[in-house]
Amino acid sequence: MxxxxxxxxxxxxxxxxxxxxxxxxxxxxxxxxxxxxxxxxxxxxxxxxxxxxxxxxxxxxxxxxxxxxxxxxxxxxxxxxxxxxxxxxxxxxxxxVGMVHQHFMLVGSFRALENLVLGCEPARRGGRLDLAAARAGAGALMQAAGLSIPLDAVTSALTVGERQKLEILRVLYRGARAILLxxxxxxxxxxxxxxxxxxxxxxxxxxxxxxxxxxxxxxxxxxxxxxxxxxxxxxxxxxxxxxxxxxxxxxxxxxxxxxxPPPQVERPPLAEGAPAALEVAGLTVTGAGGRRLLDGVSLAVRAGEIAGVAGVEGNGQRELVRALAGMEPRAAGRVAVGGVEISSWGIRARRACLGVVHEDRHAEGLLLDAQVRDNLVLGDLGELPRGARGRAAEAALVARRVARFRVEPPDPARLAGELSGGNQQKIVVARALDRVAPAAPGPGEATRAPRRAAAVLAQPTRGVDVGAAAVIHAAIAEASRAGLAILVISADLGELRRLCHRLLVMRQGKIVASLPPGCSDEQIGRAMLGLEAA
CATH class of the missing domain: 3.40.50.300 (P-loop containing nucleotide triphosphate hydrolases)
Structure with missing residues (x-):
């Protein structure tokens, strides 16, 4: 080439x-x-x-x-x-031949134009970057490819869809005749x-x-x-x-x-008059420049209810999960679980009543260089007995989670980074859901975590196959039947429709619509784009 x-x-x-x-x-x-x-x-x-x-x-x-x-x-x-x-x-x-990887290979602090030409920059005499030529070439490329992105925006500020377009443009800029994604x-x-x-x-x-x-x-x-x-x-x-x-x-x-194929998981029936178990009022997160990333979000999820959150990525979903988990220091507002306000609690204290799965398992869910067994009990060791009894309880807890979520290969000594993406996701979900809605303790298990009141699951089946998704969906339904309030944030509308009792749509940091799971794609899409009121 x-x-x-x-x-x-x-x-x-x-x-x-x-x-x-x-x-x-x-x-x-x-x-x-x-x-x-x-x-x-x-x-x-x-x-x-x-x-x-x-x-x-x-x-x-x-x-x-x-x-x-x-x-x-x-x-x-x-x-x-x-x-x-x-x-x-x-x-x-x-x-x-050019490849677009699953995890973006972009420099977040660079502008989109700089990422686009990185490695094959047009240069002036003396080797200096010719920004005018780069901009002209990028404009011609976007027009020919039918892809448009803001070239002067910092890459970390782009939406996920814009970053995906940028990755494709990078491959095309280098003259790719075969594009593998x-x-x-x-x-x-x-x-x-x-x-x-x-x-x-x-x-x-x-x-x-x-x-x-x-x-x-x-x-x-x-x-x-x-x-x-x-x-x-x-x-x-x-x-x-x-x-x-x-x-x-x-x-x-x-x-x-x-x-x-495995049978599809059906959403459990929702009990009449079930009390609110997860309550959020006026949750606000302010970013750089005073822009509100979360703008007064209020919602209530009842015990046993699975509520879904849909929206174009980058409209406050990540900030919502982080704020509920106690990881967002800029958050203001009220969060209550099981009738107890936890707004002032730290991350560790919130684990006692709230299980959380974050959207990026590599950045916020796993220690890739640690063993599977260590990843499966992160955050649990303080609840286990000490000494030999604690070691036995830990081994039983690991074995239960491996078996319940069908982690493959079923080898707790393997490094988490050696597993496929789907099995890594099983580990993250197993740790959160088995903690908040544990199954019956296995033989030799001396203790088990107390029943929690709520779970927040961001992209729980992202990048997993149909079999792994069925395992995760079954665990979500089981937690619902156990009486937990569950908030599922997902880009997969089919997943939300199958699992959830109702759908909430987020746009620009706000809940803009509450819809039944049987609503049309057009209704959801219009709400995502702000084309109709809630």
């Missing part, structure tokens, strides 16, 4: 035809674990190719092999018929996801190669031209054309799981 022109302009004639990528009998292992085994796949220009499978099935590893991020232990990767050697991201980029819609609202897929389909129609790893089968059915199912590191199914029949989702689910 030649370097982009100084102006950075993009047009189909500049990018050339899509890069055909072939993976022939590739394998890749991590220590004793085989992530991909003898897998073959062809990604052709002009089509949008979806890759699906359970957590740990090898999807992301396969994509990284195609992008030169990883080198195969066996087999060969070819780009336009020529082996990818050396198997490095730089060589793949030179050959026209790992879970690109995991953090997007439904409207943003539709917009992203419209862009990807347009790029495919222009002749580029586009491949997407996703857990969302509805996206596959609606947008993909071709689909490959990975199971246990191998290609289990590959369709050259996605069928649109009524039973296609079930067929794909069976291929993903190697058998019948």
């Amino acid at each position: 030649t370097a982009p022109p100084a102006a950075g302009a993009l047009a189909p004639a500049v990018a050339g035809p899509g890069a055909a990528i072939e993976l022939d009998d590739v394998s890749r292992r991590y220590g004793a674990q085989i992530a991909v085994r003898d897998a073959s796949l062809r990604l052709a220009p002009g089509a949008l190719h979806a890759i699906v499978g359970e957590n740990g099935a090898g999807k992301s590893t396969l994509l990284k092999l195609a992008a030169g991020v990883l080198a195969p232990d066996a087999g060969v990767v070819r780009v336009d018929g020529v082996p990818l050697r050396p198997a490095t991201p730089a060589e793949a980029a030179r050959r026209g 790992d879970e690109p819609t995991a953090v997007l609202s439904p409207l943003e996801a539709d917009e992203l897929y419209a862009t990807l389909r347009r790029l495919a129609r222009e002749g580029r190669t586009v491949a997407v790893v996703t857990h969302r089968l509805d996206e596959v059915i609606r947008f993909a031209d071709r689909v490959t199912v990975m199971r246990r590191g191998q290609v289990a199914l590959s369709w050259p054309a996605v069928r649109r029949s009524a039973d296609v989702e079930r067929e794909l689910t069976c291929a993903i799981m190697g058998g019948e």
